[in-house]
Amino acid sequence: MKAYIIQRLLSLIPVMLVVAVVVFFIIHLTPGDPAAVILGPDASIEEVNHLREEMGLNLPIYEQFLIWITKVVQGDLGWSIYMDKPVLQAFLENLAPTLSLALMAQIIAILISIPAGIIAATKRGTFTDQTFMIISLLGISVPNFLLALLLVLVFAINFALLPVAGFQPLSSGILPHIQYLILPAFALGAIQAALIARVTRSSMLDVLNANYIKTARSKGVKKNVVIFKHALKNAFIPILTVIGQTFGQLIAGAVVIETVFNIPGIGQLIINAIMRRDFEVIQGTILLIAFSYVIINLIVDLLYGFFDPRVRLSAKN
Amino acid sequence: MNAKSIYSDEKIVSNQHQYNKEQRSLLIKRILSNRLMMFGSIILILLTIVAFLAPVIATQDPLAIDASSRLQAPSSEHYFGTDNLGRDLFSRVIYGTQASMVVGISVALISGFFGMVIGLYSAYNRYLDHVLMRICDGLMAFPAILLAIAIMAALGPKTVNVIAALSFVMIPTVARVIRSAALVVKEQTYIEALKSQGASGIRIIWVHIAPNTISQLIIQLTYVFAISIIIEASLSFLGVGIPAPDPSWGNIIYEGKAVIYNAWWMTVFPGMFIILAVLALNLFGDGLRDMLDPHSKK
Numbered sequence: 001m002k003a004y005i006i007q008r009l010l011s012l013i014p015v016m017l018v019v020a021v022v023v024f025f026i027i028h029l030t031p032g033d034p035a036a037v038i039l040g041p042d043a044s045i046e047e048v049n050h051l052r053e054e055m056g057l058n059l060p061i062y063e064q065f066l067i068w069i070t071k072v073v074q075g076d077l078g079w080s081i082y083m084d085k086p087v088l089q090a091f092l093e094n095l096a097p098t099l100s101l102a103l104m105a106q107i108i109a110i111l112i113s114i115p116a117g118i119i120a121a122t123k124r125g126t127f128t129d130q131t132f133m134i135i136s137l138l139g140i141s142v143p144n145f146l147l148a149l150l151l152v153l154v155f156a157i158n159f160a161l162l163p164v165a166g167f168q169p170l171s172s173g174i175l176p177h178i179q180y181l182i183l184p185a186f187a188l189g190a191i192q193a194a195l196i197a198r199v200t201r202s203s204m205l206d207v208l209n210a211n212y213i214k215t216a217r218s219k220g221v222k223k224n225v226v227i228f229k230h231a232l233k234n235a236f237i238p239i240l241t242v243i244g245q246t247f248g249q250l251i252a253g254a255v256v257i258e259t260v261f262n263i264p265g266i267g268q269l270i271i272n273a274i275m276r277r278d279f280e281v282i283q284g285t286i287l288l289i290a291f292s293y294v295i296i297n298l299i300v301d302l303l304y305g306f307f308d309p310r311v312r313l314s315a316k317n
Numbered sequence: 318m319n320a321k322s323i324y325s326d327e328k329i330v331s332n333q334h335q336y337n338k339e340q341r342s343l344l345i346k347r348i349l350s351n352r353l354m355m356f357g358s359i360i361l362i363l364l365t366i367v368a369f370l371a372p373v374i375a376t377q378d379p380l381a382i383d384a385s386s387r388l389q390a391p392s393s394e395h396y397f398g399t400d401n402l403g404r405d406l407f408s409r410v411i412y413g414t415q416a417s418m419v420v421g422i423s424v425a426l427i428s429g430f431f432g433m434v435i436g437l438y439s440a441y442n443r444y445l446d447h448v449l450m451r452i453c454d455g456l457m458a459f460p461a462i463l464l465a466i467a468i469m470a471a472l473g474p475k476t477v478n479v480i481a482a483l484s485f486v487m488i489p490t491v492a493r494v495i496r497s498a499a500l501v502v503k504e505q506t507y508i509e510a511l512k513s514q515g516a517s518g519i520r521i522i523w524v525h526i527a528p529n530t531i532s533q534l535i536i537q538l539t540y541v542f543a544i545s546i547i548i549e550a551s552l553s554f555l556g557v558g559i560p561a562p563d564p565s566w567g568n569i570i571y572e573g574k575a576v577i578y579n580a581w582w583m584t585v586f587p588g589m590f591i592i593l594a595v596l597a598l599n600l601f602g603d604g605l606r607d608m609l610d611p612h613s614k615k
Binding site: 014015016017018019021022023026027028029030031125137138140141142143144145146149150152153157248249251252253255256259260270271273274275282286289290293294297 | 339451452454455456458459460461462463464466467468470471472473543547550551554555556557570573574577578581584585588591592595596599600603
């Protein structure tokens with residue numbers, strides 16, 4: 001297990017490096033002078049030059065990168081010119097709603113998808129199976145912001161059951177918190193649910209055809225016990241992978257969903273920063289999300305090794 | 318369980334019955350999946366025709382503002398109603414089809430080309446493989462939509478930039494698929510035979526390996542097309558994609574969001590087109606995969 005962990009940690013270094021380089025250079029794609037763009041058309045040449053000096057834009061590009069990456073490693077992600085505070089602080093202040101939203105979406109997705117996938121697999125080829133799979137295909141085909149708006153049209157405007165938009169922090173009570181988050185979380189989790197259901201189904205089908213399942217059944221073990229105790233446990237690794245991979249996508253999807261519901265999270269932070277051309281905020285936020293995406297995948301991989309000895313043994317060779 | 322029930326005639330008969338039933342449901346599934354593929358193909362052909370013939374199909378100028386007829390419900394004059402500036406929504410959605418199809422096809426072609434080159438060379442050359450695949454890993458560490466948003470934030474909202482950003486985001490995925498397909502082909506005996514006869518690397522890659530990865534490429538590109546449509550719509554919805562006043566499905570919905578209380582049609586009609594297009598592409602891709610790649614069949 002130790003060798004496996006070390007191997008996985010080492011493999012992170014090049015990935016993180018590429019992520020950092022990409023994030024750094026994306027901002028330098030901006031046509032024109034960032035200093036002039038930030039100050040707007042009314043700024044004098046001296047002002048622009050002063051800001052260029054302050055931002056280190058006159059240095060060679062590799063030196064700028066080295067300075068930037070040194071700061072990032074020390075936890076300094078830059079300064080928001082518009083909000084006049086450190087990027088990291090702005091990020092942390094906006095993190096809670098996004099995390100709440102992503103977690104709730106994940107819970108909804110898991111609650112819907114795993115039972116649906118199991119039922120579809122055990123009733124393979126039947127009407128139920130096909131209906132579930134068509135619904136999951138639809139789930140994959142609807143962009144989450146569109147599903148969000150359609151849900152708003154039906155549940156918030158037509159039936160007036162739920163709030164149209166807005167957010168209540170957890171501190172104002174769990175019920176209002178959930179009430180405001182339920183539509184966004186469902187819209188966000190739908191694609192995940194569809195993906196997890198598909199993987200659950202195919203993974204369960206693989207396991208259900210295995211000889212040890214047939215043996216268990218022919219020995220007289222009850223069908224439900226076989227499905228839940230013997231099959232599900234072994235079908236779980238691909239399911240776990242897809243849950244891990246899609247959690248990163250949930251955070252990215254939350255960026256879009258938040259703008260639909262005016263939720264004050266990371267998504268609004270990024271979109272506002274884009275509108276105000278607050279480059280260091282864009283840079284820092286994207287970097288943090290990409291890093292957390294990498295970390296989540298790492299955790300999933302490590303859990304893998306934990307659940308499946310074959311994975312960690314293959315790392316040794 | 319007692320032994321008798323296992324060997325009883327009833328059980329054998331019911332097993333046979335079960336077997337027949339399974340065979341039949343397999344057949345039904347195959348026909349259904351082909352039917353679904355047929356449905357997908359028809360929708361795709363229709364959407365392509367709509368995109369090409371947009372100037373003919375559109376009933377009015379998609380940019381013509383008419384302040385006196387703002388936010389009118391669907392009628393025989395305006396099939397999909399009018400938007401917040403009184404523009405004919407039907408014509409805008411039709412022209413939006415053109416925009417989305419252009420973005421989707423361009424992204425599929427560009428990322429297909431670069432993904433193929435990168436995938437083939439990294440499958441063939443060990444050293445290149447290490448470098449290129451680490452870069453791909455790094456790029457795939459970004460959630461696709463986020464990387465696209467970041468690039469658009471830097472480049473500014475423009476259709477060409479949307480195509481560039483999405484192609485860049487999609488290349489690593491395509492490269493990975495081509496690489497793993499090419500690695501399988503590379504191990505075949507005939508490649509070894511070609512090498513021993515002294516065929517050049519470039520010849521082996523492009524004449525002997527590349528054609529055997531085409532089916533994988535085509536399957537992957539239908540999905541790239543579908544994802545591009547979703548991400549383009551999302552970018553335009555966020556205001557960093559195809560810029561107003563040019564219509565795209567995403568930016569029509571973006572404008573509709575502000576008036577969602579009074580004008581459901583601004584969300585529902587372009588939304589229906591997005592769902593249809595993506596669904597059709599997914600059905601087409603799944604059908605294609607079943608036909609071209611029998612191993613993946615469940």
